[in-house]
Amino acid sequence: MFYREAGQFKTTYPSDMAIFPIAQDRIGIGIILAMAFIFIPLFASDFIMSSVMIPFLVFSLAAIGLNILTGYTGLISLGTGAFMGVGAYACYKLMTIFPGVNIIVWIVTAGFFSAAVGILFGIPSLRIKGFYLAVATLAAQFFLQWCFVRIPWLYNYNASGAIEVGTRTLFGIPIVGPNATPEARYYVLLCIVVVLTWIASNLVHGRIGRSWMAVRDMDIAAELMGIKLLDTKLLAFAVSSFYAGVAGACMMFLWYGGGEASDAFNINQSFLILFMVIIGGLGSLIGSFFGAAFISILPTILKFGLPAIGVPLSGATAEHLIHITVGGLIIFFLIVEPHGLARLWQIGKQKLRMWPFPY
Amino acid sequence: MHALYMVLIDPFVQMVSAPDLFVQTIWEGLVAGVLYALIALGFVLIFKASGVFNFAQGMMVVFAGLTLIAFQDMGLPAIAALAASLAVMYLLALxxxxxxLRPLVNQPDIIxxxxxxxxxxxxxxxxxxxFGGEPREVNTKAFFLPQGSFEIPILGGFVQIQKIDVAAAVIAALMIAALGFFFQKTRIGRALRAVADSHKAALSVGISLNQIWVIVWFAAGIVALVAGIMWGARSNVSFALQVVALKALPVLILGGFTSIPGAIIGGLIIGVGEKLGEFYWGPLMGGxxxxxxxxxxxxxxxxxxxQGLFGDKIIERI
Known part of the structure; x- marks a missing residue:
């Protein structure tokens, strides 16, 4: 009824190639951004901010990173957690070595360190494919995790091995550290996520994204068409690790506010992000957001929502029930829609276009 | 220069100067390798027959082991507990x-x-x-598994060998022989191999995929149960074992996803390599x-x- 493209004529090539070709989509994204920037900080409580919205944004960023590698380039990686860790530690070291520079600069720079490490561990991908590669990326996961524990230089020789986050400000407002309000941290994170999502969207819609997808669909054919496999695959690893690294730095500095970092970037984290990408939809940016929302918010909802509607749960039983429910829902969603939540979204949009006269 | 000496030469000097310790390390590596191989075997069975990369295999080992212990705790004799656990594994496979699996047939591998x-x-x-979260022990006596250790004099020293490790190796060998017989000689085994070769061709000659999958998941369950018992007899069964099960993954890529001998030999290579590396080179890098x-x-x-040492050759076509 109200969602259709009738009457919107495309008269130039750029308007035909636009990411949001329909005016309603542009209005929609505007509303979503307005909600994120204005309504949520206005109305959400501190609890919702810090334990729902911030984790959601951090995971979305990591999921976009993995989606570029797994969804767009077809290389399965089980090392995302470790690459996030590289970002967090790089940011920490940079912050302590150059305390004068703004922390946001370091959060973004940390991504480049992570990208360099990602390129290094992406080299085998030229020769190894499929699940063999997935297991090979576990080498990155375990080796880097070992480094986080065994190289004391990384955590400044702290006795506890934890990352300590001091207060850092932007325009006089603390955005990192114990004094930062959830709103401030949320705004910084939201800006980073919006900018990086915009960049990612341009990457995957352009020449680079097309060469990634060509490699995913059949790498020999792509090579015959003149795409350099080494460059393309390593670029995918670099970009993906960059996103993961920034996500890791954000996780440590804007969400956790320091702490036992080596434990936060373990293999379960890698698996969790792979879940998000697959539940959300492989090869879909919006799917990364859906997946991150689903996986990161679900345990919180189960933990706090079930007692609220009168299902009493003890701590241990709740933990077990969450495991069972998450497992069950993963299987359920895979069976109902193997192409992920993004596909459901597409179907929904299609239905909306036809509504109310579907013939 | 000194660092190079420490990495490249010193470990070998140590090996030669204490050969009994070297043999002991290799033996321990082989024992660890047998257990990795047992876990990897379950992966291979399922991957061969259904192309599913079964991440749950490690958890199935834990689950099978804990089920067995729970049945024993209920007072069932060993044989009955074993039968009951097998029944549980069958139900799980079913x-x-x-x-x-049935609703997801024909989906991409990653799904x-x-x-x-x-x-x-x-x-x-x-x-x-x-079962609760605590580690539990398998009642070894009930399964007539030997305990204690003996020593073999070798190269001017001696090597200490746990009897349970020998038993584990023997049982693993027996099970592999049994699996080999099952695959090569029985009707169901032939059907399994047919499915492994090509799902479509197998279907077209009247082999029921669903049935084969139940059988193969049950076989993986049996392997998991044996691995659980052997592991439980050595130390104990706990959910932390799941992390150890991740060690079966390099074994798999080393041996090839589709090869049973690959899983065994890969397991042994990984086990020995890991123990030697940890013992001789580990201290240099902080352990x-x-x-x-x-x-x-x-x-x-x-x-x-x-494609791994024994994996099927990867042939790519456009």
């Missing part, structure tokens, strides 16, 4: 096939891989709910290198043979 993650989560939840060394060994092999 329900996985019915609930998870099935993800589904086994779901299975892992459910097994963890159920397992902890039913704990066991956690990633296996993956690097496997990666080294993979760079020369991308």
């Amino acid at each position: 329900s996985i096939e019915r609930v998870v 099935l891989f993800m589904a086994t993650f779901g299975i892992t989560y459910i097994l963890i939840g159920f397992g902890e709910m039913i 704990g290198i066991e956690s990633w060394l296996a993956y690097f060994i496997a990666l080294g092999f993979l760079l020369f043979r991308p």
